[in-house]
Amino acid sequence: MQSDAEIGPPTTFDPNQPSVARMYDLLLGGHEHFESDREGVDRLLQVAPNSRTVALINRAFLMRVVEVLVRDYGVRQFIDFGSGLPTQRNVHQVAQGIDRTCRVVYVDNDPMVLHTGRALLAENDNTAIVWADMRDTATIFSSSAVERLVKSDVPTAALFVSVLHCIPETNPVPPAEVVRRVRRFLPANQPAYMAISQLVSPNQEVRERITTLMAELTSNRWGEVRTASEVISYFDDMEILEPGVVEVSQWRPAKRGIRSPEIEWEEFGGIARAH
Ligand SMILES: C[S@@+](CC[C@H](N)C(=O)[O-])C[C@H]1O[C@@H](n2cnc3c(N)ncnc32)[C@H](O)[C@@H]1O
Incomplete structure (x- = not known):
């Protein structure tokens, strides 16, 4: 797959180097990981003991977002950037559980996500996976997967x-620019939505400590823990849906959850109508 010169190719497989996808899978209780990932998660849990809870809360947020978008907003096609290892319940299972015609393109830069994703999705004609860096929007939106599954009238x-949070602010294509680029590619004459969540902390010392650890664990293949207001800024001038951009357990919960007061970091996010 061709890549944008300023971004470079997706990551290569290295079992001795912790991967974000595998560490997250481990935090969720999955089985696609190696010794390096287990050691990485142990070190992360020392610095941020609530990381497992944060991962589970985030995955539940993703499931609610998809359900609400299909059921209440008529969304029938998704592009899931940084989709993760498909060892859990996935976007297409939630969406197609409501309407089996829903289509999903998964995008991830981790080769193990591509490998397991291909095996899992092979029997579902309405899903595909693109192995690419999410900043490389030109490659993603000209891929055969997007051409086949993302229609202009849906x-x-x-x-x-x-x-x-996997992209540093100093990157040539920082998060706000990735969101802007993708927004431009979404079908123009149909309602389009953007869901975002990202790791934040109000405490600068915590932000720096976790950012430094993740950079070390991933050999600088990580971005940064941010502030809530930075996440809000990624929605730019989009119309943010109720209840706004919030700690994600509070985003339209099935039952109103009680937040732990002893948090190191948390996922902050919401949904906006892009146009
Ligand atoms: C923490 S997981 C999130 C998985 C899923 N979105 C969820 O919320 O449950 C982050 C995923 O993003 C992927 N990722 C990180 N940087 C990326 C990039 N620049 N382009 C594409 N995928 C990326 C990782 O490989 C990993 O699978």
Whole structure:
């Protein structure tokens, strides 16, 4: 797959180097990980003991977002950026559980996501996976997967759930620019939605400590823990849906959850109508 020169190719497989996808899978209780990932998660839990809870809360947010978009907003096609290892319940299972015609393109830069994703999705004609860096929008939107599954006359959602913190602000294509680029590609004459969540902390010392650890664990293949207001800024001038951009357990919960007061970091996010 061709890549944008300023971005470079997706990541290569290295079992000795913790991967974000595998560490997250481990936090969720999955089985697609190696010794390096287990050691990485142990070190992360020392610095941020609530990381497992944060991952589970985030995955539940993703499931609610998809359900609400299909059921209440008529969305029938999704592009899921930084989709993660498909070992859990996935976007297409939730969406197609409501309407089996829903189509999903998964995008991830981790080769293991591509490998397991291909095996899992092979029997579902309405899903596909693109192995690419999410910043490389030209490659993604000209891929055969997007050409086949993303139609111009269908309400569409782009998902950036727990992934924008993988890009540093100093990157030539920082998170706000990725969101802007993707927004331009969403079908123009149909309702389009953007879901975003990202790791935040109000405490600068915590932000720096976790950012430094993740950079070390991933050999600088990570971005940064941010502030809530930085996440809000990624929605730019889009119309943010109720209840706004919030700690994600509070985003349209099935039951109103009680937040732990002892948090190190949390996922902050919401949905907006892009046009
Ligand atoms: C924390 S997981 C989130 C998975 C899923 N979105 C969720 O919320 O449950 C982040 C995923 O983003 C992927 N990722 C990180 N940086 C990326 C990039 N620049 N382009 C595409 N995928 C990326 C990782 O490989 C990983 O699978």
